[in-house]
Amino acid sequence: MSDPDTSADSISIVVPLYNEIESLDALLERVTASMRASKYPWELILVDDGSSDGTPQRVSELVEQYGKHIHLLELQRNYGQTAAMQAGIDYCSGKYIVTMDGDLQNDPDDILRMVEELKERELDLLQGWRKNRKDGLFLRKIPSRIANRLIANITGVSLNDYGCSLKVYRSSLIKRVRLYGEMHRFIPVWAAVFTRPSRIGETVVKHHAREQGSSKYGISRTFRVILDLIFVYFFLRFRSRPGHFFGMLGLASGAISGLILSYLAVDKFVFGADIGTRPLLLVGIVMLIASLQFITTGILAELMTRTYYESTPNTPYLASIAVDKKEIEWKLPNEAADSAG
Structure with missing residues (x-):
């Protein structure tokens, strides 16, 4: 398989991993089976976030089995999901970038459908919506619903499920967004800084109960979300003032x-x-x-x-040019006076 090239339609799939050795074989098998129907070249970037259970060693073995379109990006230590996701996005070269979790709660069968939907709806970002979520009611579902409603009301970017890792982006958008801290939960909000909210969409995706391994999230994440949300609110509303x-x-x-x-x-x-x-x-x-x-x-x-x-080329605004500057016809002062008379 040829290397993806952003000049043509190509897909890069980024999967952060942290102690997911029990899910690895099933993950690669499912992704490969789902992508067999792809009419685009694709690559899978597995980002090991400092695992201690032998995950990178097993990935290396699977790369030999599946082919060189499977890449292992090994971080030196555990930096967190946001840093792992940013590292994968920086590394990949596809025109369309897909992010998903490595625990197979996201379904790889949704990837190609979401890429086609992104293109048909002319979106820059398509967010997955786990409408029928297979998680615990009190520890996961209720806090998630409260957080989603709060984020939508404060940021103005109205989505039902910010926390779903299954997303499809145009590379031209997501490579302009820099992720740090634990800001992967607010990617649609950060993306709205660089594109119109109307070009951010949502689609229902399948969700499965975790079959192997253990969840890396707990109720303490709720408090971190609140702190991150305060920062997001400040950045969006008062960044330039x-x-x-x-x-x-x-x-x-x-x-x-x-x-x-x-x-x-x-x-x-x-x-x-x-x-x-x-x-x-x-x-x-x-x-x-x-x-x-x-x-x-x-x-x-x-x-x-x-x-x-004043010291950088950055501006406090972004604008899209509706008219090509080369097509503008300039009128000389004497012509302007003649037309006025």
Whole structure:
């Protein structure tokens, strides 16, 4: 099989792995069987995220068995799913990039259908929706539904299942998005920075119960999602104007402090009350200091933002050009005056 080339229709499948040796044989068998019907050249990139159960050694054996279109990318240690996914995306060269989990809860049979749907609907990203999810109700389904609703309301990118790893992207989009931390859960949101939300779609995919190995996720992930969501909200709304974010906090804190201190001043100078030992005085002073801290932090953040945009080719906006500049006809000043007269 020829190496994929982004100049032609080709598919790269990225699968992060962490201690998934029990699922490896079935994974490659299922992916290979599903991709036999592909009319496009394809490659499978298996990213080992510092496994300790012999996963990379088994992958090397399977590469010999299945062929050189199966690639092993071995990370030096366990960096997390986001870093593993970014490493795989950086490595692959297909025009269409597919990401999925290695535990076979995602069904490889959905890959080709999703690629065709992405092309037919002229999308840049097609998100899988595990509508009939085979997971525990209280530990997985309910927290996931709450998180999905919260993310949709805060970010404005309305999807039913942000957490599904089965996604299809155009390479031209996903290679512009940089993933770090644990931001793989918010890929559609980050993608909306580089493309129109109307070019991000969703489709129902099959979902299976885990048959081998153990889940790497727990209820603690919910708290990490909340923290990540706060960062995403700040980045999307205040990336180019952080002073407004910190300024609003500073003004709100200053207003509350002003009310408290004004009340205490009236109470002391009009009614002669002793306010020196009252906790409310300490609250008012602390909130006044916090107000000054928020406002000065906002000023520093604004200076850093302006320095960033002025010292790099990045702009605080993205635009698509509807008219080719070469096709624009320029009118000379005398011609413009003649047409006006």
